[in-house]
Amino acid sequence: QVQLVESGGGVVQAGGSLRLSCADSGRTFSRNPMGWFRQAAGREYEFVAAINRSGGTTYYAYFVNRRFTISRDNGNNTLYLQMNSLKPEDTAVYYCAADFLGEAPLKWQKGEYEFWGQGTQVTVSS
16 A cells, blocks of 8 residues: 655765655555654654645654755655755654544644654765
8 A cells, every 4th residue: 555665865074965766656645644654773763854745734744954954746646855955864764654534633643643764774974
């Protein structure tokens, strides 16, 4: 039903930008609120951002501070995370996740998301 594959990670210098993508090969993408999470080495999963079905409502973690933008293209079944002004502390594996047929409000809890991608590594060097 939902198969998520992230891409776009890599190594970037502090202050640089990356754009992560998450492609869904399933048939329900446009009906699922979506989220981005991250996990740094030795740390718990951390909520980054979420977006509703239409893309009209977004929700960000406090540390994003307008540096990241979550968006989606329902016509192409793809979720994005544009990350600007990256910091070394943003280094982590980034995961996209689907809140399968979820309802408002947007969720920040990891357990509310039923489907996950395999993750993409983002490394920010100082």
